[in-house]
Amino acid sequence: MCGIVGYVGERRAAPVILDGLRRLEYRGYDSAGLAVLAADQVQTIRRVGHVAALAAAVPGDLAGTTAIGHTRWATHGGVTESNAHPHLDSTNRIALAHNGIIENHTGLRARLEEEGVTFRSDTDTEVLVHLVRKFYDGDPEAAVRHALGLIQGTYGVAVIFWDHPGVIIAARNGSPLVVGKGNGETFLASDPHALSAHTREVVYLEDRDIARIDARGWSISRMDGGGVSRVVEVLGEEWEDEGRGDYSHHMLKEIHEQPESLARCLRGRVVPDQGGARLGGLDLTPRDIAGIRHITVLGCGTSFHAGLVGAAAMEGLARIPASAEIASEFRYRNPVIGPDDLFLAVSQSGETADTLGAVKEVQVKGGKVLGVVNVVGSSIARVCGHGVYVHSGPEIAVASTKAFTSQVAALLVASLSFARTRVLGPHEGKVFGEELLAVPERVGEWLASEPSSLHDAVELCTKGKFVFFLGRGVSHAVALEGALKLKEVAYVPCMAYPAAEMKHGPIALIDRNTPVIVVIPDDVMRDKTLSTIQEVRARGARVIAIHTAGDSACAKLADVSIPVPRASPLITPLLSVLPLQLLAYRAGLALGRDIDRPRNLAKSVTVE
Numbered sequence: 001m002c003g004i005v006g007y008v009g010e011r012r013a014a015p016v017i018l019d020g021l022r023r024l025e026y027r028g029y030d031s032a033g034l035a036v037l038a039a040d041q042v043q044t045i046r047r048v049g050h051v052a053a054l055a056a057a058v059p060g061d062l063a064g065t066t067a068i069g070h071t072r073w074a075t076h077g078g079v080t081e082s083n084a085h086p087h088l089d090s091t092n093r094i095a096l097a098h099n100g101i102i103e104n105h106t107g108l109r110a111r112l113e114e115e116g117v118t119f120r121s122d123t124d125t126e127v128l129v130h131l132v133r134k135f136y137d138g139d140p141e142a143a144v145r146h147a148l149g150l151i152q153g154t155y156g157v158a159v160i161f162w163d164h165p166g167v168i169i170a171a172r173n174g175s176p177l178v179v180g181k182g183n184g185e186t187f188l189a190s191d192p193h194a195l196s197a198h199t200r201e202v203v204y205l206e207d208r209d210i211a212r213i214d215a216r217g218w219s220i221s222r223m224d225g226g227g228v229s230r231v232v233e234v235l236g237e238e239w240e241d242e243g244r245g246d247y248s249h250h251m252l253k254e255i256h257e258q259p260e261s262l263a264r265c266l267r268g269r270v271v272p273d274q275g276g277a278r279l280g281g282l283d284l285t286p287r288d289i290a291g292i293r294h295i296t297v298l299g300c301g302t303s304f305h306a307g308l309v310g311a312a313a314m315e316g317l318a319r320i321p322a323s324a325e326i327a328s329e330f331r332y333r334n335p336v337i338g339p340d341d342l343f344l345a346v347s348q349s350g351e352t353a354d355t356l357g358a359v360k361e362v363q364v365k366g367g368k369v370l371g372v373v374n375v376v377g378s379s380i381a382r383v384c385g386h387g388v389y390v391h392s393g394p395e396i397a398v399a400s401t402k403a404f405t406s407q408v409a410a411l412l413v414a415s416l417s418f419a420r421t422r423v424l425g426p427h428e429g430k431v432f433g434e435e436l437l438a439v440p441e442r443v444g445e446w447l448a449s450e451p452s453s454l455h456d457a458v459e460l461c462t463k464g465k466f467v468f469f470l471g472r473g474v475s476h477a478v479a480l481e482g483a484l485k486l487k488e489v490a491y492v493p494c495m496a497y498p499a500a501e502m503k504h505g506p507i508a509l510i511d512r513n514t515p516v517i518v519v520i521p522d523d524v525m526r527d528k529t530l531s532t533i534q535e536v537r538a539r540g541a542r543v544i545a546i547h548t549a550g551d552s553a554c555a556k557l558a559d560v561s562i563p564v565p566r567a568s569p570l571i572t573p574l575l576s577v578l579p580l581q582l583l584a585y586r587a588g589l590a591l592g593r594d595i596d597r598p599r600n601l602a603k604s605v606t607v608e
């Protein structure tokens with residue numbers, strides 16, 4: 001959600017902070033701010049809007065070699081300058097940036113107000129800086145520890161004190177923080193992305209760690225006072241910042257990266273000679289796999305949609321009863337977890353609070369949960385301990401595209417591996433594996449010859465008041481994903497339904513010219529979905545069909561025909577989602593939206 005950056009060293013801190021904030025901006029971009037310590041003064045600059053607005057307001061010669069910065073996704077309090085972080089105590093001598101939510105802020109605020117504190121923002125965070133001030137007697141770490149002891153909720157915090165130049169106090173509980181080691185300088189960030197330009201040696205703080213950071217390094221202790229040492233890890237190449245290249249937007253670049261990201265995900269994992277797949281990270285023996293009673297795939301948003309495809313593959317290919325569930329719902333329904341159940345937590349960022357909460361719920365009940373994660377070293381990957389990295393590479397656009405296809409591919413590989421252990425013969429396994437390995441090239445070919453009919457689809461969708469997305473089986477998951485993309489990137493109201501459900505109510509919404517996008521590959525459900533097309537057409541809908549190339553009956557029936565290559569049913573989502581990603585992108589462009597940073601959103605949702 002929000003991003004935190006900190007720096008102590010010998011350089012002027014402001015440019016380092018601004019660079020870090022730019023790299024973190026995809027996480028939250030309502031407002032941004034920084035606080036710099038110079039000559040025993042804390043100077044704070046905050047601005048509503050993107051980091052560029054903040055950068056324009058920061059004087060080029062701003063001195064100070066200790067600083068913290070923040071980019072915000074508003075939770076408590078509107079998008080205003082006074083609600084932007086860092087927040088200051090009443091004497092303007094302590095500055096604090098916070099990610100997370102302080103759940104008991106109302107009571108704490110009332111008590112502080114009774115004690116005479118005047119608040120200057122509507123945020124939950126501000127109570128924390130006043131509490132730190134209240135307990136400060138010259139020992140910054142002790143004051144932060146004391147203040148956090150009164151907090152219920154989640155936090156990643158960074159605090160600087162006017163009388164401790166060269167020191168940042170950082171603490172984590174539920175909101176990630178990473179410390180980076182430089183040469184005579186030390187960095188802090190909520191996400192290694194902000195650090196990769198400066199250092200690759202990092203230490204991840206764990207929940208309830210508190211760190212005292214200076215230019216020489218750091219000391220970490222536990223919130224209860226116990227000492228602890230954390231291992232220095234080296235960031236891999238996946239953290240390299242590749243920029244946008246020749247593409248106008250990260251989203252378009254990431255759509256076009258799918259041939260490589262898919263190839264990376266599949267490489268070395270699918271073994272056609274053995275008719276199976278190899279996924280060492282899962283840490284499951286053939287006996288474990290044979291004993292699985294049920295698989296639940298957990299995730300949110302796009303990751304949930306990938307999970308729907310994964311569950312269908314686990315059941316359809318590996319013949320293991322499986323379902324997908326929205327993580328935020330799962331974690332609070334007191335789920336029954338059996339000893340032979342397996343859970344897969346799917347997440348691009350690996351930081352989604354709802355998914356992390358679901359993982360912990362499984363673990364509390366003694367269940368086995370594996371991560372299907374993109375970001376190496378992220379919280380979900382670390383808490384799960386085992387799993388599959390999807391290797392889609394950094395995804396910067398808020399709308400997830402290449403992560404979706406890599407998540408689906410990773411789940412298909414896992415299904416193939418489980419299937420081969422339980423029910424699938426070597427020949428069928430080989431055929432499926434070879435088809436999977438051919439997908440990256442087919443994706444590349446389709447993207448290179450994007451059908452012109454896509455423009456007609458964009459026109460229909462941007463002119464319509466409301467768009468329906470329909471599909472059945474795994475194509476329903478694709479329809480859900482297409483609708484999510486169109487909502488978040490183009491702000492076009494839309495809804496996805498399993499096609500056969502239309503007649504049970506939603507068809508009442510169909511009017512003359514309502515655009516209806518139907519994902520209809522040539523599978524066992526094709527003929528039934530064709531009937532739904534007839535039904536909506538009879539009521540005036542304009543049908544955009546995403547269908548198998550060569551299906552002329554389907555093409556003829558549709559107002560707009562978008563062919564995708566033929567594939568086995570479980571593999572079709574990797575191809576049929578492509579036009580829907582591009583449709584959302586082009587619709588967003590036509591409507592003048594902020595494609596990579598749509599309104600009200602953030603890339604990783606680290607609050608509940």
Ligand code: AGP
Pocket residue numbers: 300301302303346347348349350351352355398399400401484488603604605
């Ligand atoms: C997708 O386009 C979204 N922006 C969003 O739904 C996202 O997939 C969801 O928040 C889950 O994120 P994760 O994969 O990082 O856990």
